[in-house]
Amino acid sequence: MSELNHELGIIALESSMELGNAIDKYIQNNRNCNESFLIPLDEIRFSNGEGKVKISESVRGKDIYILCDVGNYSCTYKMFGIENHKGPDEHFQDIKRTVGAIRGKAARITVIMPLLYESRQHRRKGRESLDCALALQELERLGVDEIITFDVHDPNIQNAIPLLSFENIYPTYDIVKAIICNEKSLELDKEKLLVISPDTGAMDRAIYYSSTLGVDVGLFYKRRDHSTIINGKNPIVQHEYMGRDVIGKDVLIVDDMIASGESVLDIAKELKKIGAKNVYVAATFAFFTEGFEKFNKAYEDGLITRIYSTNLSYIPQELYNSEWFEGVDLSELSARIINRLNHGRSIAKYMDATRIIQNLLNK
The missing domain is CATH 3.40.50.2020 (Rossmann fold)
Structure with a gap:
């Protein structure tokens, strides 16, 4: 993938809007441009709690990065006149809605979930669910090309999607x-x-x-x-x-x-x-x-x-x-990762921070 072939597009869901804005600014500075890479998105909730996502501009042929914080409990919506706070399930549903709204028009879709959905339940013992594995498989079926997360509770959960690119970054x-x-x-x-x-x-x-x-x-x-x-x-x-x-x-x-x-x-x-x-x-x-x-x-x-x-x-x-x-603040690191991936470059140096930590300590 090259920068010329695939234009960058960042979709920051309501839960990650602050982080998304900071990432956008870093990438703009890095590329010496004043044009935002953020793609406008409406997360709509009906009065009975049902929802939909609407993308306001074309994403055809773009390299899309979807940012979502499934742990953000400050996001609210009205259902039957009652204010509800979004939980992880609702945030994850909005990720799926976003992928659905893209409708296969993007060249590539990467989902960035810093806190991996349902990752605290990372293995099953007896008659219990394993939602994280099922969620990862669902994203794969929807056409997501890569999943990026941070300090996942148990990295072995990626075995649920052995053919999908899964990157676990440590801060x-x-x-x-x-x-x-x-x-x-x-x-x-x-x-x-x-x-x-x-x-x-x-x-x-x-x-x-x-x-x-x-x-x-x-x-x-x-x-x-x-x-x-x-x-x-x-x-x-x-x-x-x-x-x-x-x-x-x-x-x-x-x-x-x-x-x-x-x-x-x-x-x-x-x-x-x-x-x-x-x-x-x-x-x-x-x-x-x-x-x-x-x-x-x-x-x-x-x-x-x-x-x-x-x-x-x-x-x-x-x-x-x-x-x-x-x-x-992890916005700069996140921006660097997105920028390198969009340019088709390796992010291996961000997977092992030993060398740069040693350089820091030596200073």
């Missing part, structure tokens, strides 16, 4: 850069910093962070009550720490997402009990499904120093205003 470099630039007192020294994995499932991520930063890694093991199920999962009975002594050290907890936050706050409390100095948290997605109050209290009590998370999924202004929260 490690941008998060590390934000931490280094903001935390002036943080020393990247083996004797002064530890990377912590909150559970066994996040261990690979923690090992990568610790390897690139040149520090050791520790692990918290979640002891669960497997005889009870609450909200679809076995409740955590206790967190047990395995690793080097943390007394007087700064610690960095790394994970893909923060949901209610109970787990990360329990771990922060345990780390403080055993002598940790400052507790930092880095997560690609921050949902805070039960609000910010408990985090405000944890910050006031000295349990956490700062939480870093990206703008790949919706972050309310109230969170940006919190002293303990620092947003990491």
